[in-house]
Amino acid sequence: MILLFSGLFIVLKNRVSARVRYLTWLVLLVSLIFPFRPRFGQGLVTIEHGQNLATSAARGVSQTGTEVATGQPSLWELFLGLPWVELFLLVWLAGFLVVIGRAIFAYVKFRNLLKRWGNPIADARILANFQAIKAEFGIQKSIRLFHYPQVSSPMLFGLRNPIILLPAIDYTDEELDLIFEHELTHYRHRDIYVNLLVLLVKAAHWFNPIVAFACKEVQEAAESYCDHSVLHERDQAYRSFYGETIITMIHKSQQPILLSSCFYSNKFNLKRRIIGIMDSRLPKPSLAILVTFVTSCALIFSGSIFVVAMSETQLYQAQEATFTQEDAIQISLRDQSLEASAVTDVHASDQGDYYLIEFSHEETLYRVQVDKASRSITKIEKETLKLVAESSSSSTSTSSSQASQTVSEMSSQPTIASTTQTVTTSNQPQTTVSTPASTSSQSTPTPTPIPPVEEPDTDDVEDTETEDVED
Known part of the structure; x- marks a missing residue:
């Protein structure tokens, strides 16, 4: 996009207004x-980002028949196995800090030299011209004027307390008016802040020469x-005078310092600048609208051109990492139309490829398998626990027979009937497991009544009664 717009502005020259060109570069x-773009669709160019470099290298070595023995990786595998992401991040951070550090060092050094060698301007003629231009521009901010022999051309310096620096040379009134108009226009356009933005972009993209070119274009x-x-x-006539003054200052202009603006340009840009100064034709509004529209579309849809696609393994790992047991519980309850407050004995366990969720609702025990990859239920088991009968026998006689006590103990235990129902979703091969309900008649035989034992003393005799167990 940088090269596209640079070429576009060279072709169109001054038919696009300077304001539109400036705002386009700023955007x-x-x-x-902030390199964030909306994404629409699947992208025009898909970049596969999947397998590990070391895995690919090992596969290539194996195919060529030079695979090393197990447990003894080659130097190439060790090289590819290094933490390259962290290393590249450290290299980038080092470059970023170097660029920022150099700019801050130059700024501090320049400010210290200014404090030592700079002198406030006390010439009444210069101050009068300056105040007249400030009043014409409607600027209320206090801006100081300094003579500084270390600069070769006029410049605006400082963010909170701006200063206009002039070389220690004599200027005519016309030249002073031109210089003050130029520097105060920079102040009105907030170009000092733009230079700070340029520094951040240049530091963040220090490895990219195209971005450095864009910073100069800005x-x-x-x-x-x-x-x-x-x-x-x-x-x-004034345009000619302005152009001649710019030319006389450009050849001895210095590189811009942090939080400053001055006359600077290379030969190619100076030629374009002088042509723009001498061109008094009005720019075409239609071209300005076209450039604005193209810039907006390019920025909005640039995120939909290149799309990085993860491999199936990475996609599965990413989904698994964000799919928790709590999510599986919620899916299981929602599938059965149950609320969390209506169930008890909730348990979740990780079974590798799926979560096993167990919970109870009323007299039903649920076992639900939730697949991690698809986040869907693959199997449901329902076990119904039903209390069939509960009977107890009150027997307090110490003289009753052993058989009678056995029957009494058997009849005092509750009988449980268990029914298991398995439901398999269409995502897995359908298997049906059905366990018929088992009744107490199958598990507990009906005891044979035992006649009472007669004793000599009929007052101490108790009859032992046995109650039938109902299914």
Whole structure:
């Protein structure tokens, strides 16, 4: 996109307004700091991002017949197995800190030299011209004027307390008016903040020469926008004078310092700038609208061109990492139309490829298998526990027979009937497991009544009664 817009502006020249060109570069610069784009569809170009480098290298070595013995990886495998992401991140961070550190060092050094060698301007003629231009621009901010012999061209310096620096040379009144108009226009356009943005972009993309080229284009666009703001109501004679003054200052201009603006340009951009200064034709609004539309579409849809696709293994691992046992419990309850408050004895266990969820509702025990990859239920088992009968026999006689006590103990235990129902979803091969309900008549035989034992004393005799057990 940087190369596209640079070529577009070279072809269109001054038919697109300087303001639109400047704002277009600013938007591109901001997009490099916040590289987030909406994504529509599957993308025009899909980049497969799947298998590990070491795995690919091992496969290639195996195919060529030079695979090393197990447990003794080759140097190439060890090289590919290094934490390259962390290493590249450290290299990038080192470059970022170097660029930022150099800019801060240059700024601090320049400020210290300014404190030592800079002198406030006390010339009444210069101050009068400056105050007149400030009043014309409607600027209320206090901006100081300094003579500083270390600069070769006028410049605006500082963010909170801006200062206009002038070389220790004599200027005519016309040149002073031009310089003050130019630098105060930079102040009105907030170009100091733009230079700070340029520094951040350049530091974040220090490895990319195209971004460095874009940063220079932004600064040149700022100068062109400044020239246009100064000259939009001027005649051709003043434009010629302005261009000649710019040329005399450009050849001895220095590279911009952090939080400063000055006359700077290379030969190619200087030629374009002078052509723009001398071109008094009005730009075409239709081209400005077209450039704005193309810029917006390019930024919005650029995220839909290249799409990085994960492999099936990575996709499964990513889904598994975000799919918890609590999510599986919620899916199981929602499938049975149950609320969490209506179930008891909730248990979840990890079975590898699926979660096994167990819970009870009223007289039914549920066992649900939830697949991790598809996040769907693959199997449901329902076991119904029904209390069939409970009978107890009250026998307090110490003289009753052993057989009678046995029957009494058997009849005092509750009988449980268990019914298991298995439901298999269509995602898995259908298997049906059905266990018929077992009754107490099958598990507990009916005892034979035992006649009472007669004793000599009829008062101490108790009859032992046996109750029939009902199914």
